[in-house]
Amino acid sequence: MGHMTSEHRPALPASHALTERQEAxxxxxxxxxxQLAGRGGFDAVQMREVAELSNVALGTLYRYFPSxxxxxxxxxxxxxxxxxxxxxxxxxxxxxxxxxxxxxxxRAFRAMQRxxxxxxxxxxxxxxxxxxxxxxxxxxxxxxxxxxLDAMGLDSAATPEQLSAVRVIEHTWHSAxxxxxxxxxxxxxxxxxxxxxxxxxxxxxxxxxx
Amino acid sequence: MGHMTSEHRPALPASHALTERQEAxxxxxxxxxxQLAGRGGFDAVQMREVAELSNVALGTLYRYFPSxxxxxxxxxxxxxxxxxxxxxxxxxxxxxxxxxxxxxxxRAFRAMQRxxxxxxxxxxxxxxxxxxxxxxxxxxxxxxxxxxLDAMGLDSAATPEQLSAVRVIEHTWHSAxxxxxxxxxxxxxxxxxxxxxxxxxxxxxxxxxx
DNA sequence: ATCCGTTCTGTAACTTGTTCTAGATTAGCG
DNA sequence: CGCTAATCTAGAACAAGTTACAGAACGGAT
Numbered sequence: 001m002g003h004m005t006s007e008h009r010p011a012l013p014a015s016h017a018l019t020e021r022q023e024a025x026x027x028x029x030x031x032x033x034x035q036l037a038g039r040g041g042f043d044a045v046q047m048r049e050v051a052e053l054s055n056v057a058l059g060t061l062y063r064y065f066p067s068x069x070x071x072x073x074x075x076x077x078x079x080x081x082x083x084x085x086x087x088x089x090x091x092x093x094x095x096x097x098x099x100x101x102x103x104x105x106x107r108a109f110r111a112m113q114r115x116x117x118x119x120x121x122x123x124x125x126x127x128x129x130x131x132x133x134x135x136x137x138x139x140x141x142x143x144x145x146x147x148x149l150d151a152m153g154l155d156s157a158a159t160p161e162q163l164s165a166v167r168v169i170e171h172t173w174h175s176a177x178x179x180x181x182x183x184x185x186x187x188x189x190x191x192x193x194x195x196x197x198x199x200x201x202x203x204x205x206x207x208x209x210x
Numbered sequence: 211m212g213h214m215t216s217e218h219r220p221a222l223p224a225s226h227a228l229t230e231r232q233e234a235x236x237x238x239x240x241x242x243x244x245q246l247a248g249r250g251g252f253d254a255v256q257m258r259e260v261a262e263l264s265n266v267a268l269g270t271l272y273r274y275f276p277s278x279x280x281x282x283x284x285x286x287x288x289x290x291x292x293x294x295x296x297x298x299x300x301x302x303x304x305x306x307x308x309x310x311x312x313x314x315x316x317r318a319f320r321a322m323q324r325x326x327x328x329x330x331x332x333x334x335x336x337x338x339x340x341x342x343x344x345x346x347x348x349x350x351x352x353x354x355x356x357x358x359l360d361a362m363g364l365d366s367a368a369t370p371e372q373l374s375a376v377r378v379i380e381h382t383w384h385s386a387x388x389x390x391x392x393x394x395x396x397x398x399x400x401x402x403x404x405x406x407x408x409x410x411x412x413x414x415x416x417x418x419x420x
Numbered sequence: 421a422t423c424c425g426t427t428c429t430g431t432a433a434c435t436t437g438t439t440c441t442a443g444a445t446t447a448g449c450g
Numbered sequence: 451c452g453c454t455a456a457t458c459t460a461g462a463a464c465a466a467g468t469t470a471c472a473g474a475a476c477g478g479a480t
Contacts, residue, residue, distance in 0.1 A: 047467060057429040068467065127337040131393050138394055164406040168382050175381030183341050184348055196374040196410065203409060257437060267459040278437065
């Protein structure tokens with residue numbers, strides 16, 4: 001079903017070359033997506049409904065977001081940017097870098113708890129995405145990394161070891177979220193696991209090498 | 211679309227009460243599933259094709275496995291059991307528990323590399339599964355946990371801390387696998403991340419408390 | 421203002437997961 | 451064996467993601 005070869009479909013021009021009306025359309029679509037996801041989760045985001053709710057033809061919706069997965073990953077990107085901005089305003093209060101990261105992630109987690117359906121839709125899309133969505137997923141990943149690095153409060157550049165630890169934390173974050181969303185882990189367990197993985201930060205910090 | 215309430219559909223009797231013919235059918239289905247997944251991945255496992263290839267009517271297929279996700283998770287369970295048996299035969303050679311786990315997971319990873327499409331289908335199904343598949347996903351999770359605990363070579367029962375570390379390793383394992391399968395991480399990076407997360411084992415072992 | 425290529429709309433068609441139904445087969449039992 | 455309930459088969463039908471297409475609206479260049 002996926003045509004990886006030459007694009008038979010006209011894609012949207014580069015992101016910065018959008019008309020005002022086009023920007024508004026894109027925004028309406030993302031808003032509709034988040035709204036539908038907010039109640040009902042992944043299944044409730046139906047492309048026909050998104051199109052109708054955002055006053056856009058189905059074909060246009062697919063021109064802006066070439067698949068439901070693309071749409072939901074873009075929605076996640078959007079939400080993450082909000083969250084990053086929010087988190088920047090109130091930086092973590094802990095002193096240890098690891099504790100700061102854990103605190104930040106638990107804040108993000110509480111935000112997810114407020115909108116579990118939305119979280120479900122976004123995270124499921126993110127982990128279900130195949131190669132055709134890699135660039136977009138990568139953007140989300142970079143955003144998450146930025147949030148974690150921010151929380152660490154790094155003065156200098158991170159070491160490769162630390163970057164690996166951050167990736168592992170990210171893995172744990174996504175996977176623990178899924179486990180919680182599908183009801184196989186409690187909030188307490190997620191908290192413990194986040195705190196456990198954040199110990200890797202102390203372990204890999206250059207100040208305490210071994 | 212999921213009807214969570216009372217089952218309107220007659221389910222298969224408890225697993226141990228299967229006729230010989232039924233057991234054979236189940237096996238044919240799982241074999242067909244793995245075969246189709248082996249070339250083509252998640253998308254290539256089409257329920258009609260699975261039914262045809264295993265000489266079973268579509269309705270029967272759905273009686274044995276109530277959804278494509280259930281089918282693929284069951285396929286993973288099947289494959290994991292094989293892998294567990296294989297790994298038991300050649301236990302890891304390293305001495306440190308952490309290194310043993312890392313070694314075991316990299317072995318498993320190499321097995322995945324041999325059948326990337328199959329791995330793709332199984333792992334995507336696993337992380338996409340919703341609440342209705344929780345029991346089956348939980349079984350897979352327990353199998354994975356067993357493999358990791360085996361590799362650790364625990365003499366006594368694991369501490370809660372260690373169990374959390376094992377969960378985090380499992381999270382990292384799944385998520386890193388996905389990242390590799392969708393082409394966003396190299397094999398080398400997966401290896402590094404696995405080794406990084408396995409350090410948590412030493413960190414939480416009772417022998418070296420702080 | 422007019423013309424032209426692009427974008428958007430409305431709608432139908434196609435694909436694949438899932439459900440439904442009527443009739444054939446099977447398994448267990450007296 | 452003959453009966454009955456459960457199971458299986460074949461195929462249609464339905465749902466939602468995706469694609470296709472004809473015509474309307476738009477935007478920019480002359």
